[in-house]
Amino acid sequence: MTVHRVGLMGGTFDPIHNAHLFIAEDARIRFVLDTVLFIPNGSPPHKSGREVASAHHRLEMTKLAVASNPMFRTSEIEMRADAPSYAVDTLRGIRSQFPDSEILYITGTDTVAELMTWKAPEEVIALAQFAAYSRPGCSPEQLQNALPANYLSRVHILESINLEISSTDIRQRLSAHKPVRYLIPDAVLEYIEHNDLYVR
Numbered sequence: 001m002t003v004h005r006v007g008l009m010g011g012t013f014d015p016i017h018n019a020h021l022f023i024a025e026d027a028r029i030r031f032v033l034d035t036v037l038f039i040p041n042g043s044p045p046h047k048s049g050r051e052v053a054s055a056h057h058r059l060e061m062t063k064l065a066v067a068s069n070p071m072f073r074t075s076e077i078e079m080r081a082d083a084p085s086y087a088v089d090t091l092r093g094i095r096s097q098f099p100d101s102e103i104l105y106i107t108g109t110d111t112v113a114e115l116m117t118w119k120a121p122e123e124v125i126a127l128a129q130f131a132a133y134s135r136p137g138c139s140p141e142q143l144q145n146a147l148p149a150n151y152l153s154r155v156h157i158l159e160s161i162n163l164e165i166s167s168t169d170i171r172q173r174l175s176a177h178k179p180v181r182y183l184i185p186d187a188v189l190e191y192i193e194h195n196d197l198y199v200r
């Protein structure tokens, strides 16, 4: 497959949910992407404060979630390292895998708002453009205030439908035995139940 435009959908995916899948598909269509790579992170640098489901489980759930979309793939690029992965290292890796492609990093507004705190932000923004989907808790205005103008010219802020779905909420619902069906793919729910994940 010739890949001219590649979308990256990175996350902890603890667990992956329908808002992740929705923004990836919306970006794929809107930006005419040839493929979207879902990249579960190995040992998340920003989430060291709480216990995260094993990398193996998060990867398996991600594979199950993307299986029905032929344009979606899973990348294990951040799973190989023991140390936390930084976006800049991932982008360098993807760049060498697809040397002539444009890279679009698909995120929520909350994630890009922290870009200036990442490792080597100037290289990150040079390697990729961003699609930043609004979500409750981080408005487009907040994002605009968080980034310098030369960065914002590479960030497409998309005021979509503010899906109020988060992995945090899904974990809480599962541990409280509340329903999560239709917030996550059925295959992911089956995997969670089969492996007794998120029940304390």
Ligand code: ATP
Binding pocket: 010, 011, 012, 013, 014, 019, 020, 023, 106, 107, 108, 109, 110, 111, 133, 134, 135, 162, 163, 164, 165, 166, 167, 168, 169
């Ligand atoms: P947690 O609550 O554990 O932080 P999360 O739902 O934010 O989980 P992540 O794996 O942290 O999921 O997010 C991966 C990417 O998906 C991030 O860029 C995040 O901003 C984006 N994202 C997650 N949920 C939404 C949503 N409802 N709308 C827009 N973007 C989202």
Ligand code: MG
Binding pocket: none
């Ligand atoms: Mg998050």
